[in-house]
Amino acid sequence: MDYHILDLRSVVNYVTSRPEAAARLDLTSSLEAQEVSDGNLNAVFRVREVGGARSVLIKQGLPYLRVAGEGWPLSRERADFEARSLARQHAAAPGLVPEPYWHDHDMAVNAMEDLHLHAVIRAPLIAGVRLETLGETIGAFLAATLYGSSDFALGGVARTRLAAQFQNVELCELTEALVLTEPFYPPPNRNTYLPALQGALDDLQADAPLLTRVAALKHRFMTCGQALLHGDLHTGSVMASPPDARGHSDIRVIDSEFAFFGPMGFDLGLFLANLLLCAHAQAGHAPDTAERAGRRAYLRRQMRACWETFEGQFRERSQGAISASWREPGFMDDFLVSVLRDAGGYAGCELIRRTAGFAHVLDFDSVEPETLRVQVGRRNLALGRALIHGASGLEHYDDFDALAWSDVLKEDA
Ligand code: ADP
Ligand code: SR1
Ligand code: MG
Numbered sequence: 001m002d003y004h005i006l007d008l009r010s011v012v013n014y015v016t017s018r019p020e021a022a023a024r025l026d027l028t029s030s031l032e033a034q035e036v037s038d039g040n041l042n043a044v045f046r047v048r049e050v051g052g053a054r055s056v057l058i059k060q061g062l063p064y065l066r067v068a069g070e071g072w073p074l075s076r077e078r079a080d081f082e083a084r085s086l087a088r089q090h091a092a093a094p095g096l097v098p099e100p101y102w103h104d105h106d107m108a109v110n111a112m113e114d115l116h117l118h119a120v121i122r123a124p125l126i127a128g129v130r131l132e133t134l135g136e137t138i139g140a141f142l143a144a145t146l147y148g149s150s151d152f153a154l155g156g157v158a159r160t161r162l163a164a165q166f167q168n169v170e171l172c173e174l175t176e177a178l179v180l181t182e183p184f185y186p187p188p189n190r191n192t193y194l195p196a197l198q199g200a201l202d203d204l205q206a207d208a209p210l211l212t213r214v215a216a217l218k219h220r221f222m223t224c225g226q227a228l229l230h231g232d233l234h235t236g237s238v239m240a241s242p243p244d245a246r247g248h249s250d251i252r253v254i255d256s257e258f259a260f261f262g263p264m265g266f267d268l269g270l271f272l273a274n275l276l277l278c279a280h281a282q283a284g285h286a287p288d289t290a291e292r293a294g295r296r297a298y299l300r301r302q303m304r305a306c307w308e309t310f311e312g313q314f315r316e317r318s319q320g321a322i323s324a325s326w327r328e329p330g331f332m333d334d335f336l337v338s339v340l341r342d343a344g345g346y347a348g349c350e351l352i353r354r355t356a357g358f359a360h361v362l363d364f365d366s367v368e369p370e371t372l373r374v375q376v377g378r379r380n381l382a383l384g385r386a387l388i389h390g391a392s393g394l395e396h397y398d399d400f401d402a403l404a405w406s407d408v409l410k411e412d413a
Helices: 010-017 019-023 078-092 122-126 134-148 156-164 169-178 195-205 208-223 265-285 289-318 331-356 370-393 397-412
Strands: 031-035 042-049 055-061 069-073 100-104 109-113 227-229 238-240 251-253 260-262
Touching (some): 010 031, 010 042, 010 055, 019 100, 122 265, 134 227, 134 238, 134 289, 169 208, 169 260, 195 370, 208 331, 265 289, 289 331, 289 397, 331 370, 331 397
Antiparallel strands (some): 042 055, 227 260
C-alpha cells in the first residue's frame, strides 16, 4: 500500500486490509476508530470492535512533526526504529512494553497491544497518584534492555552489528539540538521560556565550566554506543493501569522511536529528572504542605528504587558476562559509577531543557500563578546546573540523592 496519512475513517479500512489483524480483532464485526494522539511527533489511533472487547493501537509516523505541522518536516523512518526497538524490548523485558503486532514500513505504521485501561503517568503523578512499583519497574526495564544490548551480554561483534541497525540520525540530531545544545546558548535557537527567567538563563549560558561539561555530555551522547537506549524515557513514555485489589498497577514503557546506541546513563538521567520536575512542580500542585512533602517523599523513593533496581539487576546479569574481562573484580563497580555520573549530568540537561528549551513538560507549565512558576523554573535551572557540575564527583546513589534533594527538602522542613 502506498503511503497516505490515516484518519478516523481510513484507519479502519487500513486495519481491515491487514492479514495480521484477523488474529487481533473480529473483522466480520464493525470496527470504530478513536484518535488518541497527544505526543509531539505521531498520529495514534485506537481501532476497536463496536460492542466487542478487543482493540489494536495504530501509531503512524507523519512526514512532519505533529505538533509543529508541515513546516517542520521529519522523515518517516522513525517508525522503523520504533518497530526494531520495540521488538528488542519486548524480547528483553516481556510484560514491560506493549506487545508488537505488526510493522508496515510503507505506511510508517506500528500496530501494537492497545493498553486501553492504562493511562500515561505524567498527569497522575502531578496529581499525587502513587504507583508504588514505578521506580522498581523502570529500573528492571533498564537493566534488562541496557544490559541485554551491551557488549557484556552480546560481545563486540554482535553488539556492533546490532548497533548498525540503529543509526537513528534524525532523532539523535533532534536530541543533540534540543536537549544538549540550544538551551545552553543564546539565539538563534528554538528555546521558549518565561521572560522572568532571562537572568537565570543568562547566568547559566555564561557559566563556562558548565558549557564544557555539557559539551562532554553531548560528545558522549554522540559517540559512546554502550547499549540500545529507549532514547526518550520521560514520564510521558510510561503508562500504568488502575491499581488492582492489592494496589498493584501494571506499568509499561511506550514510544521508543528515539532508540539508538548511546550512553546508558542517558535513559536513567531522563527518567530521574522527570521525577524531579514533578517534585519541584508540587509547589504549585499539592493542596497543602503535608501533602506536598508526602508526594515528594514518594518521588524520592521511586528515584532511589529505580537506580537500586537497575544497579542490582545489572550486576546480577553481569555475573554471566560473555568475556572474563567484564568479570574482573572492580570493573563493573567502576562501570556503574560512570553510568551514575552520566545519569547525573543528563538529568541536569533534562531539567534545564524542560524549563527553558523548546519542549517543556506539563508539570512545570501548569504551575499557577506565573510568579510561582518562575520560582519553580529557577529551582529547575539551579538544580540542573548543580547536577551537571556535580556529576563527575558522584560515587554512590546517596551522593546523587543528596545533591538532587537538599534544596527542595529545606522547603518541606
Ligand atoms: P509520540 O511519539 O507522538 O510521542 P506516543 O507513542 O507517546 O506518541 O503516543 C501518543 C499517545 O498515544 C500516548 O501518550 C498514549 O496516550 C497513547 N498510546 C501510545 N501507545 C499506546 C498503547 N500501546 N496503548 C494505548 N495507548 C497508547
Ligand atoms: C521536537 S520533539 C520535542 C521532544 O518531544 C519528544 O518526545 C522528545 O522528548 C523531543 O525532545
Ligand atoms: Mg514520541
